Amino acid sequence: MSTGEGKGMDRRGFLRLAGLGALSAAAVPAGWDLLKPGAALAAGAGAPVAGRRYAMVVDARTGCPDGCRDCIGACNTTHNIPTFADEPDPRRHELKWIWQTSFHSAFPGNEQEFAREDLESKQVTVLCNHCQNPPCVRVCPTKATYQRPDGIVMMDFHRCIGCRFCMAGCPYGSRSFNWRDPWPRNAATGEPAKLPNPEYPTRMRGVVEKCTFCSERLDRGLQPACVEACKEKLLVFGDLHDAGSGVRALLKEHYTIRRKANLGTQPQVYYVIGA
Amino acid sequence: MIYDKGKIFLGLAIFVALVASPFWYNPVFGTGKTAPPEPKLPKTATLCVLPKAQMRAGHMQVIYDWRETVVRGGGRMYRHPDGVEREMSLSNTCLKCHEGKKEFCNTCHTYLAVKPFCWDCHFDPKEQA
Ligand code: SF4
Numbered sequence A: 001m002s003t004g005e006g007k008g009m010d011r012r013g014f015l016r017l018a019g020l021g022a023l024s025a026a027a028v029p030a031g032w033d034l035l036k037p038g039a040a041l042a043a044g045a046g047a048p049v050a051g052r053r054y055a056m057v058v059d060a061r062t063g064c065p066d067g068c069r070d071c072i073g074a075c076n077t078t079h080n081i082p083t084f085a086d087e088p089d090p091r092r093h094e095l096k097w098i099w100q101t102s103f104h105s106a107f108p109g110n111e112q113e114f115a116r117e118d119l120e121s122k123q124v125t126v127l128c129n130h131c132q133n134p135p136c137v138r139v140c141p142t143k144a145t146y147q148r149p150d151g152i153v154m155m156d157f158h159r160c161i162g163c164r165f166c167m168a169g170c171p172y173g174s175r176s177f178n179w180r181d182p183w184p185r186n187a188a189t190g191e192p193a194k195l196p197n198p199e200y201p202t203r204m205r206g207v208v209e210k211c212t213f214c215s216e217r218l219d220r221g222l223q224p225a226c227v228e229a230c231k232e233k234l235l236v237f238g239d240l241h242d243a244g245s246g247v248r249a250l251l252k253e254h255y256t257i258r259r260k261a262n263l264g265t266q267p268q269v270y271y272v273i274g275a
Numbered sequence B: 001m002i003y004d005k006g007k008i009f010l011g012l013a014i015f016v017a018l019v020a021s022p023f024w025y026n027p028v029f030g031t032g033k034t035a036p037p038e039p040k041l042p043k044t045a046t047l048c049v050l051p052k053a054q055m056r057a058g059h060m061q062v063i064y065d066w067r068e069t070v071v072r073g074g075g076r077m078y079r080h081p082d083g084v085e086r087e088m089s090l091s092n093t094c095l096k097c098h099e100g101k102k103e104f105c106n107t108c109h110t111y112l113a114v115k116p117f118c119w120d121c122h123f124d125p126k127e128q129a
């Protein structure tokens, strides 16, 4: 627009040029690049690798130090998840990717009258289990949530229509709905308030969100933000198909349980409960 | 024989004038030509991911391709025809070179009255800072 091309061109000239353009587009394969999705792109680093199976082992033997919420804070900051802290009831619109809950809520059916007493009081860290057999994926009508070949149950926020089938399908409450715009916006400019991480997008009203195992960080060779943030090193992330991985070592060494494993969802978050 | 000929033709004339208003409103009441948008171009960067003409006509398709590739698992890196690699990212690649959303993207979008929904969730890190 700034170059002023096309100025003074008459109708005939325009048609001639347009015809030439169409011809050259048909003759030169490169001309079609824009029309073929992905054709102009060379696939590079960061593509999910088939054959991997990402999983997490949560060491819940000692429980988190009282009041520690480092993993949750890191996740909120990394993914621009608002806490609604200044609301009268912050839980009303709460968005949870990773959170803490009581042992009973995390593992219903495992209650025992005379179980270890500290289990009663300790909080368990829970998140999306990236199930191997994910009901959320089965029910999503738009494939907005889908399973990557490396096992991550991914969300495509662009494609979510907010039907909330997945929330009904997930037996773990791992999904949150944006009942309203997560970040207040300036009415005049449409810009949101300062985001904690300007390099990561937000979501909008009517979209479901959940943990993505930090796929964007994995692509850059980083560990998930929660794993990196835990000073106690209670969260371990890795590839179960790699025999030398930290997750495999923990699974080999300890007896672990999974949340509601009897449902057949094959959760990929494992909990070390006892020695 | 038409009853109320005068009223009918007056009504018709008003109707035609109203329907044709998009054609005459600007020449009659307009304040002259609207200045074409002048998006600010990057000062230092010279190499865009595609030639200017292609970007101008098809940047939405490029961005759409990037989105599908990144989110739906095809990888994150774009290889420039002459070998330079860039991350496929609206906020972190396009808007790192370009002046900013306000000075670059918005100028044409406002002129053409298009409201791309990219900006529902993606922002210009510079304007955020
Ligand atoms: S709310 Fe979104 S992600 Fe969930 S099932 Fe509906 S479209 Fe799929």
Ligand code: SF4
Binding pocket: A127, A128, A129, A130, A131, A134, A135, A136, A137, A153, A169, A170, A171, A172, A173, A174, A175, A210, A265
């Ligand atoms: S925990 Fe819920 S959201 Fe996550 S993969 Fe399993 S069913 Fe889906």
